[in-house]
Amino acid sequence: MNNASDLEYRKPMQWGELDPYRRGRTHVGxxxxxxxxVSAVFIVVLLVLHLCFTYxxxxxxxxxxxxxxxxxxxxxxxxxxxNLAKISSARRLVPWTLILGVAAVVIAWFAIY
Amino acid sequence: MESQSTRTVRIFRxxxxxxxxxxxxxxxxxxxxxxxxTILDVLLRIQKEQDSxxxxxxxxxxxxxxxxxxxxxxxxxxxxxxxxxxxxxGQDITxxxxxxxxxxKDLVVDMGPFFAKYEDALPFFEPLExxxxxxxxxxxxxxxxxxxxxxxxxxCGCCVSSCTMVDNHDSYCGPAALNRAFTLLADTRDALxxxxxxxxxxxxxxxxxxxxxxxxxxxxxxxTRAIKYIQRLALKNLKSVRPLPPHPAETAAxxxxxxxAAAPETPPPAHPCACGGVDxxxxxxxxxxxxxxxxxxxxxxxxxxxxxxxxxxxxxxPSQWVDAGKDKDFPxxxxxxxxLRYSRTQAFHKENKQFPVLxxxxxxxxxxxxxxxxxxxxxxxxxxELSNRFRCACHGGAFDRDGKVIAGPPPSPLPRLPWKLxxxxxxxxVV
Numbered sequence: 335m336n337n338a339s340d341l342e343y344r345k346p347m348q349w350g351e352l353d354p355y356r357r358g359r360t361h362v363g364x365x366x367x368x369x370x371x372v373s374a375v376f377i378v379v380l381l382v383l384h385l386c387f388t389y390x391x392x393x394x395x396x397x398x399x400x401x402x403x404x405x406x407x408x409x410x411x412x413x414x415x416x417n418l419a420k421i422s423s424a425r426r427l428v429p430w431t432l433i434l435g436v437a438a439v440v441i442a443w444f445a446i447y
Numbered sequence: 448m449e450s451q452s453t454r455t456v457r458i459f460r461x462x463x464x465x466x467x468x469x470x471x472x473x474x475x476x477x478x479x480x481x482x483x484x485t486i487l488d489v490l491l492r493i494q495k496e497q498d499s500x501x502x503x504x505x506x507x508x509x510x511x512x513x514x515x516x517x518x519x520x521x522x523x524x525x526x527x528x529x530x531x532x533x534x535x536x537g538q539d540i541t542x543x544x545x546x547x548x549x550x551x552k553d554l555v556v557d558m559g560p561f562f563a564k565y566e567d568a569l570p571f572f573e574p575l576e577x578x579x580x581x582x583x584x585x586x587x588x589x590x591x592x593x594x595x596x597x598x599x600x601x602x603c604g605c606c607v608s609s610c611t612m613v614d615n616h617d618s619y620c621g622p623a624a625l626n627r628a629f630t631l632l633a634d635t636r637d638a639l640x641x642x643x644x645x646x647x648x649x650x651x652x653x654x655x656x657x658x659x660x661x662x663x664x665x666x667x668x669x670x671t672r673a674i675k676y677i678q679r680l681a682l683k684n685l686k687s688v689r690p691l692p693p694h695p696a697e698t699a700a701x702x703x704x705x706x707x708a709a710a711p712e713t714p715p716p717a718h719p720c721a722c723g724g725v726d727x728x729x730x731x732x733x734x735x736x737x738x739x740x741x742x743x744x745x746x747x748x749x750x751x752x753x754x755x756x757x758x759x760x761x762x763x764x765p766s767q768w769v770d771a772g773k774d775k776d777f778p779x780x781x782x783x784x785x786x787l788r789y790s791r792t793q794a795f796h797k798e799n800k801q802f803p804v805l806x807x808x809x810x811x812x813x814x815x816x817x818x819x820x821x822x823x824x825x826x827x828x829x830x831x832e833l834s835n836r837f838r839c840a841c842h843g844g845a846f847d848r849d850g851k852v853i854a855g856p857p858p859s860p861l862p863r864l865p866w867k868l869x870x871x872x873x874x875x876x877v878v
Contacts, residue, residue: 342466343549352459353518359522360521361662364657
């Protein structure tokens, strides 16, 4: 132990530091998580805009899309949290819930307009 | 010399005697058969043939010991389990030590923090009862099925390296330790259920369900599944969960002066990275940051919602057409007083209004509607046939047939209201 402390360790490497292939080989669950966080930020911004400028179809569509993406990925996490979907289906759930979310957006959009 | 099978190998080098940040060093190596060459073979050959100073760990070579965990082309894995052909075509072989652990030399990391967290999850079995006979557990026992292959963990550290949350939360034990806790929590023979659950819960809510640990595990264990299992277990056993005693680091700040005076030889905390090692300044920062962000959200949302709720009352009131009566009721050449009764909706408020108007009919199609509210102080104006004028009883104001002021204090003529005839009914526009 004393010998080891004489050596100077390099500080721990961070996720993605000096890691040229990391981003290209990131797994889908990571992207799902990131998309959900980004959509959450978009929801807050778009919701404020939506309340300030009501009945702007472009804004409404973006808000609907952000909410749908956030909700569908949230449903995936709920399914996994409560063991309603098999943990081995985690990867498959990402595209499926997103497809359902976007389908809901399309249906809602054409039902309104 | 350079043939088709020559591959470029980039290896992260860090020399503790020189220090610094470390950097990649490039080697060229002939790999005739990528299908049967593991990354560990590559490393051994480079060490033997090209650079004897290269440092890396390995022991069993057969995916059993977990010594050779490293980041191979952006993904954690065991060097002995990953073949060169497993890497995407066209990428150089890029080897780098695991994340989140201090680097000792080249690809060798200090696994101290890993095992400190591992120990904190109480990774040992404590029997509930003394037995001399072995337990008989059938393969279809629900506990046995739940635990599954999760006991196969070889503590290689790949999951902790791939997890993006371990580094953001000092108190997070990481997938390996929580997986170990899960195997024992799901085991009904174990006596330390409450203590272990309390410790696991202290960190298991830091999981963000990214599945990075599941994707990289060389033993195909799902750390996420273990963490989710513990979270569900906590829901079922809420009463067994008790708050942990404060960590020494938390009380240290309060007692720092007296401690320094009384007991300077106090042993330091076991390991700086151990679970629960949240220092007081970080906690207070988090508290204040949460407060500021929360206040910002409340203020912005409150402003927006408040404006949405109150806004309509600030706008101009919407006007509406109200029936004044059949046109037969208004003789030509006369002035008739009518009271309009209607309800007015303003935001969430609804009110029944009575609004008196004076209707002058000049011919079959010509009407003039005056508001019968005096422009002086709002008293009711009436038509006086004898003096041929509108009179206000309050302060003696008087208006002529066209509503112009002819006497008294009123500052402006009687306002005229828009009107229309629809199916023989006179309608007046009011607000």
